[in-house]
Amino acid sequence: MTTTRESVTQAGAASPRLHRGSLTKQTIVAAALGILDDHGNPGLTFARLGKELGAAPTAMYRHFPSRDEILLAVADELIGMSIDGYEPSESWMDSLRDLAYRAWHTFAAHPAAATQTFFRVTRGPNELRAVNAILEAIHRAGWTGTEAVFQYHVFSNLVLSTSGTHAARVAVRQESEANGNVEWNQEYYPAHPEDYPYVVAAREDFRTINLFEIYKGQVEAVLSQMARKAQLQIQ
Amino acid sequence: MTTTRESVTQAGAASPRLHRGSLTKQTIVAAALGILDDHGNPGLTFARLGKELGAAPTAMYRHFPSRDEILLAVADELIGMSIDGYEPSESWMDSLRDLAYRAWHTFAAHPAAATQTFFRVTRGPNELRAVNAILEAIHRAGWTGTEAVFQYHVFSNLVLSTSGTHAARVAVRQESEANGNVEWNQEYYPAHPEDYPYVVAAREDFRTINLFEIYKGQVEAVLSQMARKAQLQIQ
DNA sequence: ACCTGAACACCGTTCAAGT
């Protein structure tokens, strides 16, 4: 922690040069994810990465061409954490439900990282695994061809948008709490309450909402709609 | 355009000091939105705001305490653009459908601004108008109390998450096109195609998907589910 | 809730030089 001191001239080890290959994509990605978890979104800098890894800030450029590419690698890592351990169940509905909940929980556990990445196409290996797993379940539901890709988008759009937006809100809340604010929720106290009667009447109820319950309801709606339409098509 | 030149000593007007009150929250917000539209997300800086408004970069601090507060004002402006001209239709379903499409199109027209703001609670006047309008339609559908707020979230979550995520993807695409990249879409060419059979089989279909069509389908699913449940409750 | 200019601490990226 208290390494860089210019006390110097003493016994070596002021900054023990890293030996070749001690930095890899994987260690950098892991450090980046940890920094995002601990310091939130503005915390991910080359300086902090260097400190965390005991390397010069610019050493990262040997492994990634830019900060954005590090974020894309973090994005793929997040997808990997979501599907690691996933096994298709016998029921395609259970499979998709499982994948949907995995995404929500991974994003909620890493809100800052999810916020910056959930809308990106990573083209990484884990994204391919996830897309393939979703398409596999949709094929088992009875969909093929263009229809299968349409249903893929209905499902993955809902999962990514909703889980990602939730993560973004959690990240904002954590940041504003760190700054001493608590005013992030939707309890409105308008200056002219008579202009917004429905908002004022609903004020107490806004506090009690569980967003994961709403997500579950939306996932069920999509799955049952998918089942209904698939049966219609088969008949 | 070519104002700041230190040719100086010539006829005055090198930088004609602004008269008091020529800067307002509204002009700053309008300039910020224009900059985001023209230069994308990293383009919104105090320097550019100053240039655009003919003012010193630091003059903004008289009107907003931070860059983030400018973004929140842009967020409320975006909501205002969405609902300006909105009139509740006789049918609550048509009302909600109208509000849903307005959000999508506003966000799609201002992708950079939407990307940074769609998940924020602005507490501004336009947000209040929008929340009130949604709750009003939901009450006409027959919902009250906690149930109404639950349905509010099902609807507004879908609208904001999906439209906002779409805007974020459009913004990424515009940025990568500006940098000469075209690889933003989901046509996958994996190194080991045999590992991802469904992905490879669906490659052509990924190109043809219209995301607004998918959004429309999801909005219809939520509205008809809302209608069904409301009738069950009334009986 | 005025506007400007200098100054500060920080940030991503480049590049010549060291192993």
Add this chain to the structure above:
DNA sequence: ACCTGAACACCGTTCAAGT
């Protein structure tokens, strides 16, 4: 597809000074 240190252009924010 090695690691470091100096340098560059930029960025948000603060603050004393000008109207």
